[in-house]
Amino acid sequence: MARSKRRLKVPTSARRGESFVVKTLAEHPMETGRRRHSETGELVPLSLIERLECRYNGDLVFYSDWFTGVSPNPYLTFKVKAKESGPVEITWIENSGLRTTETRDIVITDS
Amino acid sequence: MKLHRRNFIISSGASGLLLTGTNALAAENSGEKPAPQELESESERLARHRKIADGILANIIGERPIRKDLIEATAPDIAEDGSSVPVSFHINCSMVGKDYPSTVYIIGMVNPTPEIARYHFTKECGEASVVLRCRMHASSDLVFVAQMADGTVGAVGRYVSVTAGGCT
Numbered sequence: 001m002a003r004s005k006r007r008l009k010v011p012t013s014a015r016r017g018e019s020f021v022v023k024t025l026a027e028h029p030m031e032t033g034r035r036r037h038s039e040t041g042e043l044v045p046l047s048l049i050e051r052l053e054c055r056y057n058g059d060l061v062f063y064s065d066w067f068t069g070v071s072p073n074p075y076l077t078f079k080v081k082a083k084e085s086g087p088v089e090i091t092w093i094e095n096s097g098l099r100t101t102e103t104r105d106i107v108i109t110d111s
Numbered sequence: 112m113k114l115h116r117r118n119f120i121i122s123s124g125a126s127g128l129l130l131t132g133t134n135a136l137a138a139e140n141s142g143e144k145p146a147p148q149e150l151e152s153e154s155e156r157l158a159r160h161r162k163i164a165d166g167i168l169a170n171i172i173g174e175r176p177i178r179k180d181l182i183e184a185t186a187p188d189i190a191e192d193g194s195s196v197p198v199s200f201h202i203n204c205s206m207v208g209k210d211y212p213s214t215v216y217i218i219g220m221v222n223p224t225p226e227i228a229r230y231h232f233t234k235e236c237g238e239a240s241v242v243l244r245c246r247m248h249a250s251s252d253l254v255f256v257a258q259m260a261d262g263t264v265g266a267v268g269r270y271v272s273v274t275a276g277g278c279t
């Protein structure tokens with residue numbers, strides 16, 4: 001199976017105490033298990049990203065559970081409070097158990 | 112004359128009954144039962160989905176009073192593509208102590224699986240603001256429910272008209 005694309009945008013720097021925006025996008029069909037194949041008419045099996053986790057400096061700061069109502073190629077942005085410089089790590093977990101991870105480093109400034 | 116016509120009508124009516132009777136019997140004997148889903152009209156299906164969604168809402172909220180101005184939610188009035196409806200929400204809270212949302216639920220009131228997503232926040236988020244895209248089966252309310260860490264609950268609904276359903 002070809003590894004589908006995962007995109008992650010985190011600002012390169014942020015001021016301590018402020019919240020910065022994390023933007024995520026995964027290329028994924030998010031099959032609900034209800035769609036029929038256009039040619040064979042067979043049901044396309046369920047295939048979802050079930051969970052997205054965000055770790056900042058190793059701590060789980062935000063996570064999200066997704067069901068069949070999330071759109072294909074799921075896009076999600078949320079905020080994280082700037083504390084210390086370090087990695088922002090996003091993990092997408094599929095119902096097949098496949099985990100994909102992207103990491104970006106952020107520098108925290110005091111001024 | 113009159114007698115004849117009446118006899119004719121009675122006899123034809125009786126044979127008609129007999130025919131339909133045998134047809135029904137034949138269908139019963141062959142064991143062909145129509146699948147219940149095929150008999151369900153669209154409005155009945157939506158009503159069934161809505162009942163599930165009402166149950167989920169009741170489970171989350173329970174008997175607690177609903178805080179009305181806790182959530183600022185945006186959703187389009189009209190969604191042309193039900194498979195990708197842009198939505199965002201922001202929770203009006205300080206994110207200090209227990210004044211932060213532990214979980215925010217998004218529920219599509221007539222979706223086959225009404226629960227769309229859950230978002231779990233911590234104080235480290237600094238702000239509970241999320242932008243996402245969801246699927247919607249048909250025109251209905253999109254309900255946002257915020258379960259706060261202090262035990263209170265907030266909810267708000269946004270009605271979205273969906274031109275083409277996206278839950279396939």
